[in-house]
Amino acid sequence: MRTVITGEAVRLELPPASVAVRGTSLLIDLVIYVLIYIGIQLLFGYYSGQIFQTMDPAMYAAFSLSTVVLCFVILPITIETLSRGRSVGRLIMGVRIVRDDGGTVRLRHALIRGLIGFPENFLSFGVLPLFCGMINARGKRLGDMAAGTYGILVRQPKVKPMMLPVPQHLTSWTQIADLGRIPDRLALRISRLLRRMETTGRGDNLGVLHRTADQLADQLRPHISPPPPPSSSMDFLIAVMAERRNREYRRLRRQQERTGELSRRLHTLPYS
Template sequence: MRHVVTGEAVALELSSVSVITRGASLLLDLVIYWTAMVLAFVALGLTGATLEISEAAAAALSLATVIGFLVVVPVAVETLSRGRSVGKLAFGIRVVRDDGGGVRFRHCLIRGLAGFAEIYLTLGLLPLLIGVFTERGKRLGDVMAGTYAIRARHPKVRPVLLPVPPATAAWAELADIGRIPDELAAGASRLLSTVQAAGSTVDRSALTAVSDRLAGEVIRYVAPAPPATSSVEFLTAVMAERRNREYRRLARQQQRAEKLHQRLHRLPYR
């Protein structure tokens, strides 16, 4: 998870993508572009044989086809889709600016021109080496354009339906639960969902190790300290009480919205 500070001084939590995922999406894009380029060359060959095009014109068309499919088309696709391509869409990633904003034509153009040199002239070795040693898995085009890839598609997390444990009910009702980071809350929810689904068949040693680690991170956002209990019960109490408070808050908002709706649609002087 990477923290990005926007121009409005707002901290965003954007998870960057690993070099392996980026390489797989790039490989899929290259297969598509090269397949389209080969088909275009076949069409040009058939057209040239029919129309008897000169060698100079055929060479110019061939060069334009290579530049078009390896530079122009990738730049156009990323610009129109705001940092997406077929490969990135398949792997659920998107290219954004370093401040978390959407990319524009100049970012995509720099990435496309640099990508042609670093990918094809070095056979993909330069992006691999730079991606391993940069903080967010950037390639040279990302460093020059000020961009990087984030994970735009996340797995759905089912809501935790476990109730607050009786031993911690009184504490949870009065505890001050701060804003738990989304990634940490998702990890705790996945753990409790596993406990809820697996029951007694879960590996207790692995469960205890993971729950202790998550509890040590969650406790920093909770005050006062919980009573003596297990880490699983502590996480269950925090997540269940967090869910209950959010439900009550949304219920109050809905009630206020319904009352306002009735007042606005009530006949005058009634």
């Protein structure tokens, strides 16, 4: 997961697409462009009859080159510009091309990527972008480096919410505890630990999970006031995260009720 801070100081979590995912999307697009190229050749051959047989070799070469440029340069640039970084292959694989700051790509980005992408992707048979993607932390190819873009995953698996209850002996403490100063990264690590405890917390892994819980509990205690009563590190982490979830749920419920009340007042005559 990569954190991007936009020009409006908004922190975005944009996971870069792997080389395998981008390679698969590129292969799908390549098959589509080749089929379009073959279709154009067959279409003109069908309607022109004997024209290709009597055509000057230079004219035929110019026509073939124009068809290649149309299918493998102009068409990808146009699709990427109009779809804001998507294509058929990327749509299937759940990938979008964005700027390094997380913004939407424009014509100039697609133009740079398309002009460099033709020799990079097609003339090198995919070897050059594969090599560049393997040595780059975000899987960038040469076109991405020149245009200042990279591919992100927009299709994320659904995460099942954790419904762990607050331990009974810590219920009264959570009602008065100040839990609003926990760093986001620490809260994310605790959530991952508890989720792993729910799914794989058995056997030999149990000792490792409890040792990790002790470390996270030591990092969490300075951010909690007042200190919790004596309990295990795992119960302490569960109590904090469950209470944070409950408070967030109550806050959203109050906000929803206020919004509903305001909507009813606005739609009631005489709007008073």
